[in-house]
Amino acid sequence: MALEGPSEAARAEARLGLYVHVPFCAVRCSYCDFSSGSLSAAKVERYLEAMAREASLRAPLAAAHAFSSVFFGGGTPSALSARHFARLDRLLRDAFTILPNAEVTLEANPETVREPLLEAWANAGVNRLSMGAQSFDPRELARLGRLHDAARPAAAVQLARAHGFERLSLDLMFGFPGHSAGTWSATLDAALALDPGHLSAYCFIPEPGTPLGAKVRSGAARLPSAEQQADLYEMLVSRLAAAGYGAYETSNFCRPGRECRHNLVYWLRRDCLGLGPSAHGLWRGVRYGNRYGLDEWAECLAAGRECADRETETERSRADEILMLGLRLGVGLAADDHAPEAWGTVERRYAAAFERALAEGRIEATSWGVRVASRHRFVADDVIAWLMAEAERGSARSKQRAPDADLTALGVAP
Numbered sequence: 102m103a104l105e106g107p108s109e110a111a112r113a114e115a116r117l118g119l120y121v122h123v124p125f126c127a128v129r130c131s132y133c134d135f136s137s138g139s140l141s142a143a144k145v146e147r148y149l150e151a152m153a154r155e156a157s158l159r160a161p162l163a164a165a166h167a168f169s170s171v172f173f174g175g176g177t178p179s180a181l182s183a184r185h186f187a188r189l190d191r192l193l194r195d196a197f198t199i200l201p202n203a204e205v206t207l208e209a210n211p212e213t214v215r216e217p218l219l220e221a222w223a224n225a226g227v228n229r230l231s232m233g234a235q236s237f238d239p240r241e242l243a244r245l246g247r248l249h250d251a252a253r254p255a256a257a258v259q260l261a262r263a264h265g266f267e268r269l270s271l272d273l274m275f276g277f278p279g280h281s282a283g284t285w286s287a288t289l290d291a292a293l294a295l296d297p298g299h300l301s302a303y304c305f306i307p308e309p310g311t312p313l314g315a316k317v318r319s320g321a322a323r324l325p326s327a328e329q330q331a332d333l334y335e336m337l338v339s340r341l342a343a344a345g346y347g348a349y350e351t352s353n354f355c356r357p358g359r360e361c362r363h364n365l366v367y368w369l370r371r372d373c374l375g376l377g378p379s380a381h382g383l384w385r386g387v388r389y390g391n392r393y394g395l396d397e398w399a400e401c402l403a404a405g406r407e408c409a410d411r412e413t414e415t416e417r418s419r420a421d422e423i424l425m426l427g428l429r430l431g432v433g434l435a436a437d438d439h440a441p442e443a444w445g446t447v448e449r450r451y452a453a454a455f456e457r458a459l460a461e462g463r464i465e466a467t468s469w470g471v472r473v474a475s476r477h478r479f480v481a482d483d484v485i486a487w488l489m490a491e492a493e494r495g496s497a498r499s500k501q502r503a504p505d506a507d508l509t510a511l512g513v514a515p
C-alpha cells in the first residue's frame with residue numbers, strides 16, 4: 102500500500118509557479134467550461150503578441166526570483182505547432198528566470214501527440230506531460246465529446262516515452278451521465294496498464310452552459326446518484342492504492358516521488374504568476390484573475406492596461422484558503438508548510454472548530470497538524486464547509502459575548 106503523501110521533499114520543492122494558459126481546442130468537449138476557442142493562424146498570432154505583452158508587464162514582479170515549476174495548461178497547449186510553441190517558450194524565458202531543474206508540465210490531448218511536437222517540447226525543457234485520457238470506453242469518449250479513440254492514449258504514451266518523457270500523468274473522469282462501475286473498472290485497468298507515474302481523476306460537474314451540463318440540468322441526462330459516485334471514487338482509491346499509487350490529494354494519485362510540484366504550489370498557497378486569458382495568480386498576498394476570453398484579454402493588454410481583477414488577501418481569506426486547499430491533501434494541514442504568521446491566522450480562526458471536529462471524528466490529529474481521514478476523503482469538501490461554518494458560528498458567538506464583557510466591566514450583571 103502506497104503512502105498518501107505528498108512527501109516532504111515534494112512540498113519543499115514546490116516554491117514558485119508560472120502558469121501559462123493556452124486557449125485553443127480543436128473541438129469543445131461536451132462538459133468543458135474552460136477558456137478556450139478554435140485555433141487559427143490569426144488567433145495564435147494575436148495570442149502570442151498579447152502573451153509577450155503580459156510577460157513583460159509581469160516580469161518586473163518576478164525579477165529577483167526563479168520559478169521552480171512551469172505549467173502549460175489549457176485549452177490544449179499541444180494544439181500549438183512546434184514553431185509557435187518554441188516562440189511561446191522563448192518569450193517566457195526572455196522575461197522570466199526558470200530554474201534549470203524546474204518541473205515543466207504540458208497538457209496534451211492524446212490525438213495531438215506527434216514526433217515533431219515531442220521534439221519541440223523536449224527542446225523547450227518540457228519534462229512532464231499530462232494527457233487527457235478521461236475514459237478508455239469508446240461510447241463514453243463519444244458522450245464526453247473527446248476527439249481521440251480508446252487506443253490513442255496508449256500510442257501517445259509509447260511515443261512520449263520513446264522521446265525520453267518519463268514523467269507522465271493521465272487525466273480520468275468519473276461519475277458522468279451513464280457512467281458505470283463496469284466501464285470504470287475497465288478504464289482503470291487500461292490506465293494502470295500504461296503505468297503512468299501520476300493519475301488525476303475528477304468527478305463530473307454539470308457546468309452550466311456546457312452541452313452535457315445543460316442536459317443534466319434539464320433532466321435529459323441523469324447523473325449517477327451521490328452514493329454511486331462515492332462508490333466509483335472508492336473503487337478508484339482502492340485500485341490505485343493496490344497498484345502503489347498514493348492519494349496525495351483528493352483527486353490526485355502518484356507513485357512515490359511523482360507528485361506534481363506545480364499543483365502543490367497552489368495547494369500549499371505559494372506564489373504563482375498566471376499568464377493568458379482566464380489565468381489566475383497569487384503574488385505577495387494579492388490574487389488576480391485575468392479576463393476570461395482571448396479577445397478581451399488581448400485588447401486590454403494592447404491598450405497597455407492590466408487585464409485582471411485583483412483582490413488583496415485578508416487574515417481571514419488567507420486562513421480560509423490554507424484550510425480549503427490543505428485539507429484536500431493526503432497529509433492534511435501541516436504547520437511547517439506555512440510561514441508562522443500565516444499558520445497563526447489558521448490557529449486563531451480554526452482552533453475551536455478543529456477541537457469540535459476532532460471530538461466528532463470529522464478530522465484526525467497528526468504529529469504535524471490535522472487531516473481528513475482517508476475514509477472521508479471523497480467528502481473532504483463537506484468537512485471543509487462544516488469547519489468554515491463552525492468558525493463563523495464561533496466568531497458570531499464571540500461577537501455576542503463582547504458586549505457582555507463590557508457590561509461586566511461596568512459592574513452590570515449580564
Ligand code: SF4
Binds near residue numbers: 130137175176177233
Ligand atoms: S480539450 Fe480540454 S480544454 Fe479543450 S474543450 Fe476538451 S476538456 Fe476543455
